[in-house]
Amino acid sequence: MKKHLLWIIPCISVLLLGITMPLSENYYGMHSTLERLLFIITFYGFPIWFFLPVGLFASIIAIFSYRKLSYKKRLFKWTKTLFIIVSVFFLFINGSFTVSKFIFGNDPFPRQYYDELIATTQDLSAIKNGVFKMAHGKIIRKGDSHLVEYDNGDSVAFQVNWLDNGEHQLIHQYPSNEGSDTLLVKVTAITDDYYECYYKLGELAGYDKIEIIK
DSSP states (O other), rough: HHHHHHHHHHHHHHHHHHHHHHHHHHHTOOSSSHHHHHHHHHHHTHHTHHHHHHHHHHHHHHHHTTSOOOOOHHHHHHHHHHHHHHHHHHHHHHHHHHHHHSSSOOSSSSOGGGOOOOOOOHHHHHHHHEEEEEEEEEEEETTTTTEEEESSOOOEEEEEESSSTTTEEEEEEEEGGEEEEEEEEEEEOOOSSSSEEEEEETTTEEEEEEEEEO
16 A cells, blocks of 8 residues: 555645646746756656655665664665655645635635736836846847846847837847747836836746836
8 A cells, every 4th residue: 555655645746736836937938848847847746756855865764773674675664654754745735725726715826917917008208218227137228129238248139119008029039030039028017216017928927127227
């Protein structure tokens, strides 16, 4: 029975985690299939791949216990026991999230969907041209030019195409005519010191607060 529990419990835990916590905006913001695959394996597969650190911990405990058994048998015994205990703990946590979301209607991992956002109807003149500060660099915007200069020295040039109200497209043209990427952005609020916006990442929206420098 313990042999079956070894995999049944973590698999149920992964299933509950998957239906409770859908893919995040971080996933949609990744540019390569490899990045997305590693994200899914690392995050959603956590209840299974946690077997590795459990085995490492069990290898230490096995040195000091059950001396009548061989070290190999002690290692297997402790690994299975600890993994089941940890798996039950994860199952309890993920089960609680599932009950909270589907029984009580309290989503522990709320998502902001881009299409649900309403763009601002404020005057956009203060943000169409100027220099702006973001978390990891600055933006220089003039006319249809949108240049992002990162703190690490890298820079990326975009073309800005303003749509209705505060929504606009940032179009990045790759060199050598290799194609382009278009990022949709909605500005939702503008103050004298900053503006708030959301980037479209799949169906979701990623939030950013941009400081107005000049």
